[in-house]
Amino acid sequence: MSVQRRKRCGFIRNENGFTYIEMMVALIIVSLVGVIIWQGIANAGKLLDKITVHSSSTVKLMQMEESMRRLIGKVRYPFWVNELEIVDRDDEITIPYYEGKSNTLLVVKYEDEHVIIGTRYRDTEQMDDVKYFGPFSDATIELARNEDEVVIGVSFIMYAVKKSSDPVKITARFGSNPCWIVKTS
């Protein structure tokens, strides 16, 4: 039995145990292999993490874009109005004619790392149906215009929390627009 094993293993077993040199060599080999495996696992983990975060944020952004478009699309200006009555100050935009009603305002703002979209009535400050999108390290909200400089919706430029990635721009159009605007003095 021991003869067969010797043949298979290809070396003569030292019945007195390992020498220090053998131990050292074995430890060095095991350490090197361990380090290589550890590095491999760590890199794979990082890559996996990156892919997961990227695809996760892509899916989140897509869902966010859909929601933003749906909300801004509910702004429906009757074709006969001559003024959009949009109040655009700092990072907050107030737009009337939410769901076609002149007294219902859509409020869009950036606050506490979140883009906030909600509604309120003209005479109140209390917001209803508030939706939060984020977090972002920064965001710019501006009115979107067509080639004739007519306002047709809202643009959101959002910076991810990790500054390394590019900003994302989403443009959402109003559901309906006036037919004929004449600038009056």
Place this chain on the structure above:
Amino acid sequence: MRDNGSTTVLILGVLGFLSIVTLSTYLFLQYSIKEINRNETIEQQRSMLIEEAEKMVDMFLHDRTPYADSRLDSVWEYIEQSKEQGIHMSLTDVSSCYGINWIRKEILNHGNLLKFGKSSDELQQYRWDTGLHFTMEPDFLDFFTHDVLNQYFTPYNFFNINICDEFALENLYFIRTGDRDKARLFRQKIQDYWKGSKPGKPRMIEPEDLKSFLGLDYEVLFPLVNAAPVINVHFVPEDILHQLFSYEYHNIPQNVFEFIVSSRMNQEWSINELEVIIGDTYKKTFLHHYIGVTTWFWQIEVTSSSDVHGPLTLRWIVVRIPIESEKEDEIEYRLLEEEFLQ
């Protein structure tokens, strides 16, 4: 030492944990990729639907008979052809009905359209109090049934100065200028003009007179307020055409009504031809302000289906901008509404 190899509970645990992590990551990535692909497909479909809708508007612009819209226009042929390519398109004239914001009391009473117990005066007061309405339901359900609203009325219509309720015109003036006093004066100006009318011989403002009648207000009111016929005879619902023809001051013979209804699917009439068909009454009464041959507001719907996301529909409302009577401007359409339905 064992010859058959060795393992420990710890190694098994680590392997099991790694398997679970890998499997869940794989499933999540698979879901993400599916979502991203789905979104890309929807975006492509949206672009395709918009292209198709733009083609239809382009066909309006290149119509060989631009001042008359009928079933004989090439756009209808295009719609038929598109069915073979798996795209469903529909085109609806949404303006050839009574304007819910401006219908006059006498036409309303003649058609007997109000709910039992409601009067045209009450409707006029309601519209005066609440202004112009962009939605018909639920705003007008106190006055009309759901069926009557959808069969006879539309919010998509221009305001022909001759046939609009004068209080509706006052409201419109106020919306366009923000000046309530001037709006009141504008309404009184219209009422004063109409005072010169005699039964069967109404005073009317024709397109060539509109600019001088409106004066400085022309710039802010035109083209929303104009003197062009609001309803297209080629697409108007039969009931509305019959009501307008049978109105006491119009009194168009039944055989004319029947001729128009039976032949309009295969005919395209110009304004002059329509005048010949209807007779002298057409120009002598308000009839030529109600009925014409042009459609002002179109609803375009384009639907495509995909295994990834099911049917996706683009709904557009486009408006044809009325041109000034003395100008031969190019015909212009504008996109008023865009909505994707899924």
